[in-house]
Amino acid sequence: MMKAINKIRSSKALVMIVWVLGILVIWEIFAFVVVATKRTPENVLPHIWQIIGSFFDPKPVANGMSCTQIVLVNAGQTLSRAGQGFLIGTIVGFLLAILMKLSRIVEKIAAPYLMLIQLIPILGMAPIILAMTHDIGSSRIIIAAILTFYPVATNTLAGLNSVEKAKYELLYSYAAKKTTIYFKMLIPSCIPYFFTGLKIAAPMAITASILVDTLQGDGGLGCMLSQSLKHAMSIYVFWDIVVFSAVIGVLSCSLMGWIENLISPLKRVERKAKKKEAS
Amino acid sequence: MSETNAYNPKKNIEIAINNVSVVFKDNKGNDVKALDNVDFDIHKGEFISLLGPSGCGKTTLLRTIADLLEPTSGNVRVSGMTPKEIRLMQKFGIVFQSPVLFEWRTVKKNIELPLEIMGYSKKDSSDRADEMLEIVGLTKFANHYPQQLSGGMQQRVGIARAFGIRPEILLMDEPFSALDEFTKEKLHLDLLRIWEKTNKTIVFVTHNIQEAVFLSNRICVLSPPPGRLSAVVDVDLPYPRTTDMRDTPHFGELVSKVRNSFEGGSL
Numbered sequence A: 001m002m003k004a005i006n007k008i009r010s011s012k013a014l015v016m017i018v019w020v021l022g023i024l025v026i027w028e029i030f031a032f033v034v035v036a037t038k039r040t041p042e043n044v045l046p047h048i049w050q051i052i053g054s055f056f057d058p059k060p061v062a063n064g065m066s067c068t069q070i071v072l073v074n075a076g077q078t079l080s081r082a083g084q085g086f087l088i089g090t091i092v093g094f095l096l097a098i099l100m101k102l103s104r105i106v107e108k109i110a111a112p113y114l115m116l117i118q119l120i121p122i123l124g125m126a127p128i129i130l131a132m133t134h135d136i137g138s139s140r141i142i143i144a145a146i147l148t149f150y151p152v153a154t155n156t157l158a159g160l161n162s163v164e165k166a167k168y169e170l171l172y173s174y175a176a177k178k179t180t181i182y183f184k185m186l187i188p189s190c191i192p193y194f195f196t197g198l199k200i201a202a203p204m205a206i207t208a209s210i211l212v213d214t215l216q217g218d219g220g221l222g223c224m225l226s227q228s229l230k231h232a233m234s235i236y237v238f239w240d241i242v243v244f245s246a247v248i249g250v251l252s253c254s255l256m257g258w259i260e261n262l263i264s265p266l267k268r269v270e271r272k273a274k275k276k277e278a279s
Numbered sequence B: 001m002s003e004t005n006a007y008n009p010k011k012n013i014e015i016a017i018n019n020v021s022v023v024f025k026d027n028k029g030n031d032v033k034a035l036d037n038v039d040f041d042i043h044k045g046e047f048i049s050l051l052g053p054s055g056c057g058k059t060t061l062l063r064t065i066a067d068l069l070e071p072t073s074g075n076v077r078v079s080g081m082t083p084k085e086i087r088l089m090q091k092f093g094i095v096f097q098s099p100v101l102f103e104w105r106t107v108k109k110n111i112e113l114p115l116e117i118m119g120y121s122k123k124d125s126s127d128r129a130d131e132m133l134e135i136v137g138l139t140k141f142a143n144h145y146p147q148q149l150s151g152g153m154q155q156r157v158g159i160a161r162a163f164g165i166r167p168e169i170l171l172m173d174e175p176f177s178a179l180d181e182f183t184k185e186k187l188h189l190d191l192l193r194i195w196e197k198t199n200k201t202i203v204f205v206t207h208n209i210q211e212a213v214f215l216s217n218r219i220c221v222l223s224p225p226p227g228r229l230s231a232v233v234d235v236d237l238p239y240p241r242t243t244d245m246r247d248t249p250h251f252g253e254l255v256s257k258v259r260n261s262f263e264g265g266s267l
């Protein structure tokens, strides 16, 4: 039994390794092909080791800053706006889900808007929002907030609606008040769903913030990204930002998982049980 | 204990079921009669079973007592009041077929839930939960989460939670039907032990004749279709009941008597 479980677990790790290796191999094949054709002044698809190397290369590539310096300086701007937007979107999304659960009327009014948000390419709205606010910082926050809001609201609402009838009947039999029903049953039940929403939203907020950057030349990761692509600075800036954003995106998602473990003792128990099984 | 719990027709009537009929609409809009003029009384402190094959209206009847369902005609009175009044006075305890535990609460916190809702102090609900954990033999598992327990243990938590509020009336809907025979027989003894200690009224729904005979003072036999009360059978086995009573000839006679009381003779 233990052996079988361990086998499955190790095979999972194996799949992961094969998968990562596969990507690296395909990347390198293309990198070699691009190097061989060499149509552009600079290699647009560098080798993996060259990208990794560029992070540690102290040679200035623009404005007297190295690749890594450029990434970090601009990341501050972009990520802090993404973070603020994420926070606002989380609060609004959660509250809206509660309101929709509390009131049929709110739900009826809000549901079509939620559908609409899903249909409209929000990033297409970015230039409009920028034109309205005249401020790239606020635009980043607004777009990140809108993108966060949707998964948080829908997942939380799904969580609120997932509570089985018997639990309601149990609380009904105790003559529980509505606030009790919310605080002791509905809100605790929707927490795992809420965090699913956060895990989806966090990388999206970051991506959105980066893409909003590209609209203006005032700095931020996206701005550097497009300049680098237009060969205004080293192509390694582009790749370093891509790698950096990917890592931050994954980290933002695991950060949400970490917070969930922190606030929900149940998660800790489940994790412990899994560990026990494995050992 | 045997004297106090033995059936005595002069006992106080606690729950009066007065000509209760319940008609549901099925999804085609046709009437489905679930209960047809059911009329009997449940006495204070007795262990009564509602017995019948599935679909005969046992759950429906229990729900009309619990104020989870209005009868289409007739009414239920509990100590002379409506079920709703009794529910608002927090005098019902309910145990469902599934344990209905709150996954994010520990075993102990699950038992404390109704006590919290009823406004007990932290200390009082903690003490009461400890006492209940002791009674159902789960003290060691107080800080476990429900999903770490077996099905039988989970059901015991549900029973501890229901008894923890010291309800006047305990309503149980096939609480053991999902459990294996060994666990079930053990829980039968646990349940009787708690009941004999507290002397509260228990209305116990089951489709298992042996279970009904082993546990009850009286058995209400419901027959399909539609749900009619076909007999009320007294069980004159003394309390405290023991597992070896199941093998006595008298137990077998009672089982046959109940079986023959179903409408249309034997099933």
Ligand SMILES: Nc1ncnc2c1ncn2[C@@H]1O[C@H](COP(=O)(O)OP(=O)(O)O)[C@@H](O)[C@H]1O
Pocket: B024, B025, B026, B032, B033, B034, B052, B053, B054, B055, B056, B057, B058, B059, B060, B061
């Ligand atoms: N909410 C409902 N809507 C329609 N029909 C129902 C509903 N609840 C129960 N019934 C029907 O009423 C009858 C009795 O059901 P129930 O009381 O659950 O039986 P039991 O608990 O004895 O198995 C069944 O025919 C069932 O299909």
Ligand SMILES: [Mg+2]
Pocket: B058, B059, B060, B173
């Ligand atoms: Mg039933």
